[in-house]
Amino acid sequence: MQYDKAKDQFIQAWGTLGSAWGINKAMGQIHALLLITEEALTTEDIMEELKISRGNANMNLRSLMDWGIVQKVLKPGERKEYFTTGKDILELARQVSRERRRREIEPVMRVLNEVQEVEGNTPQVEHFKKVTGDLSGFTKQVDGALDKFIRSDKNWFFQVLMKLMR
Amino acid sequence: MQYDKAKDQFIQAWGTLGSAWGINKAMGQIHALLLITEEALTTEDIMEELKISRGNANMNLRSLMDWGIVQKVLKPGERKEYFTTGKDILELARQVSRERRRREIEPVMRVLNEVQEVEGNTPQVEHFKKVTGDLSGFTKQVDGALDKFIRSDKNWFFQVLMKLMR
DNA sequence: TTATATTTTCAGAAATTATTGAAAATAAAA
DNA sequence: TTTTATTTTCAATAATTTCTGAAAATATAA
Numbered sequence: 001m002q003y004d005k006a007k008d009q010f011i012q013a014w015g016t017l018g019s020a021w022g023i024n025k026a027m028g029q030i031h032a033l034l035l036i037t038e039e040a041l042t043t044e045d046i047m048e049e050l051k052i053s054r055g056n057a058n059m060n061l062r063s064l065m066d067w068g069i070v071q072k073v074l075k076p077g078e079r080k081e082y083f084t085t086g087k088d089i090l091e092l093a094r095q096v097s098r099e100r101r102r103r104e105i106e107p108v109m110r111v112l113n114e115v116q117e118v119e120g121n122t123p124q125v126e127h128f129k130k131v132t133g134d135l136s137g138f139t140k141q142v143d144g145a146l147d148k149f150i151r152s153d154k155n156w157f158f159q160v161l162m163k164l165m166r
Numbered sequence: 167m168q169y170d171k172a173k174d175q176f177i178q179a180w181g182t183l184g185s186a187w188g189i190n191k192a193m194g195q196i197h198a199l200l201l202i203t204e205e206a207l208t209t210e211d212i213m214e215e216l217k218i219s220r221g222n223a224n225m226n227l228r229s230l231m232d233w234g235i236v237q238k239v240l241k242p243g244e245r246k247e248y249f250t251t252g253k254d255i256l257e258l259a260r261q262v263s264r265e266r267r268r269r270e271i272e273p274v275m276r277v278l279n280e281v282q283e284v285e286g287n288t289p290q291v292e293h294f295k296k297v298t299g300d301l302s303g304f305t306k307q308v309d310g311a312l313d314k315f316i317r318s319d320k321n322w323f324f325q326v327l328m329k330l331m332r
Numbered sequence: 333t334t335a336t337a338t339t340t341t342c343a344g345a346a347a348t349t350a351t352t353g354a355a356a357a358t359a360a361a362a
Numbered sequence: 363t364t365t366t367a368t369t370t371t372c373a374a375t376a377a378t379t380t381c382t383g384a385a386a387a388t389a390t391a392a
Contacts, residue, residue, distance in 0.1 A: 001284050002284070003285070006294065010277065010281050010294075017274050020269070022187050025380085037293075038290075053383065055340085055342080055381070056380075058340065059341090059380090079337060079389080080339095089297075089303075107179070107182075114175065117172075118167050119167060119168065123204070124169065125169050128169065135255055190349085209369080221354095225370090245367060246367085
């Protein structure tokens with residue numbers, strides 16, 4: 001397979017995966033492009049490669065920086081800003097976990113705790129408390145494991161995976 | 167907190183969480199409603215509770231059945247169809263994992279394998295192979311662990327979580 | 333200071349996704 | 363069979379999200 005073809009397929013796939021997981025397609029594509037490019041790129045490079053507008057590129061680069069997975073690089077004596085992303089996949093997974101935990105798991109846990117305060121002891125209410133309690137318990141467990149993963153080092157992760165597989 | 171308020175908050179939160187993870191809001195809300203309702207519900211019940219149209223309810227119920235997390239219940243002597251969802255949260259997580267694996271992880275792994283076949287040995291191509299190779303390796307590991315989880319029983323899961331936490 | 337390069341913003345347009353509602357299809361009952 | 367209940371489909375519409383492009387803001391150089 002030709003490099004340009006492979007590159008395009010990868011960028012496309014990364015964008016599609018993003019969409020399926022609630023991430024803007026362009027955001028996924030920019031990330032993919034930065035991943036496979038060793039050097040940092042300018043907004044214009046990205047606009048050109050992905051055929052998107054300046055506004056679009058700028059907005060999604062900002063989002064990626066908000067997620068903490070893309071960094072601005074300033075080159076001495078250059079006026080333009082360059083962008084790059086870390087190439088360590090495990091660190092990437094860790095950062096995405098960290099953000100999703102903060103953005104989605106935490107709010108859901110807050111609601112689950114709140115609604116547990118429901119009044120009454122009809123079967124209906126009891127069932128509601130049971131289900132939301134179960135969800136809350138499960139979420140807490142996952143959250144704890146995720147926290148451990150986020151704080152962990154490379155070795156820990158692979159050791160755990162090994163344990164899991166046996 | 168009043169039951170109706172708690173119920174509404176929970177349904178709302180479940181819909182929002184769904185959206186953030188690439189699942190249609192109404193789908194999440196229907197699932198939430200079925201979760202907290204012990205008895206099976208008809209399409210009309212759902213339309214009324216969530217104030218959505220028949221088409222919408224029908225479409226999203228079908229999607230939920232495609233995901234394997236909602237079941238049709240036929241009541242003897244009744245013409246209407248009823249719908250319900252399993253109340254076991256761990257089993258729910260397992261089923262969602264199973265489907266996401268099939269729908270998203272598998273296609274991505276296929277692409278990652280394909281693009282590894284890229285020709286050339288320029289630094290650019292070498293870097294591309296390195297990054298997609300790393301991604302592929304990471305994905306395989308996660309996929310394996312997920313597979314184990316899907317096939318596992320309740321005890322296994324909690325034992326693993328315990329190990330993870332210590 | 334003024335000129336120039338670069339980034340950011342944001343209103344409007346385009347594209348995508350979700351929803352409605354009524355007609356068509358299906359299935360059970362009479 | 364016909365009638366009635368119920369589900370499914372789908373074209374039209376609405377809502378939401380994404381994208382554009384040009385103007386405004388910012389920053390650097392002259």
